Amino acid sequence: MTQKLLIIDDDAVLISTLKRAMERRGLSVTTATNGKEAIKRLQETEQDFATLDLKLEKESGLTILEQILAVQPNLKVVVLTGYASIPSTVEAIKRGAQDYLCKPASGDDIFAALTGSKVATVEIAEKPLSVDRVEWEHIQRVMSENDGNISATARALGMHRRTLQRKLQKHPLDNV
Structure with missing residues (x-):
């Protein structure tokens, strides 16, 4: 079954x-x-x-x-x-x-x-995520919660909308 x-x-x-x-x-x-x-x-x-x-x-x-x-x-x-x-x-x-x-x-x-077929394993990365990468992922998560609305996301993050737009134009290239 x-x-x-x-x-x-x-x-x-x-x-x-x-x-x-x-x-x-x-x-x-x-x-x-x-x-x-x-x-x-x-x-x-x-x-x-x-x-x-x-x-x-x-x-x-x-x-x-x-x-x-x-x-x-x-x-x-x-x-x-x-x-x-x-x-x-x-x-x-x-x-x-x-x-x-x-x-x-x-x-x-x-x-x-x-x-319960096997024990799930968590791999620890040899190189931890960079601060830029962690920030980028957090911004993306909050952006998703606000349905892509930049103004609402900026308010939720406590930053100016233009600052958020500048950060969104940058793509973290490490640890992708």
């Missing part, structure tokens, strides 16, 4: 990529973009696994975690996040997550975390 996975994330590109990767590994995949939709999917169909974004558009993944486990207590949930921290990791595990992975995680690592 095919095992079923529910992907809960608000990033359409990630959903599409992860769905294809997990289907190639033999899972039947359903998706949801928010907590309400996820609960509806779980009430409709029993799932074996779920991946859950820690920070959805207007919802906390930790709150959704408790809600989905109330619907299906045996669901194996792996929390995925671009905002990893030790406190959020501990809290996710306390609330019932099976594992916690930082984005971007490989399809192999996510599959391993879901199924």
Whole structure:
């Protein structure tokens, strides 16, 4: 019998990529973009696994975690996040997550975390990311959260719009 996975994330590109990767590994995949939709999917169909974004558009993944486990207590949930921290990791595990992975995680690592087929490994880069690269990725993440709106992104980052535009014209070439 095919095992079923529910992907809960608000990033359409990630959903599409992860769905294809997990289907190639033999899972039947359903998706949801928010907590309400996820609960509806779980009430409709029993799932074996779920991946859950820690920070959805207007919802906390930790709150959704408790809600989905109330619907299906045996669901194996792996929390995925671009905002990893030790406190959020501990809290996710306390609330019932099976594992916690930082984005971007490989399809192999996510599959391993879901199924327990092998221990997911985290490679430590020999050369750490440069400050410019970290700043660039943070700006891109905030820009994505603001649907590409430069003015809203500048406000969220606490910088002038022109300063943000200058930073966006620069592309970090190291650690790409």
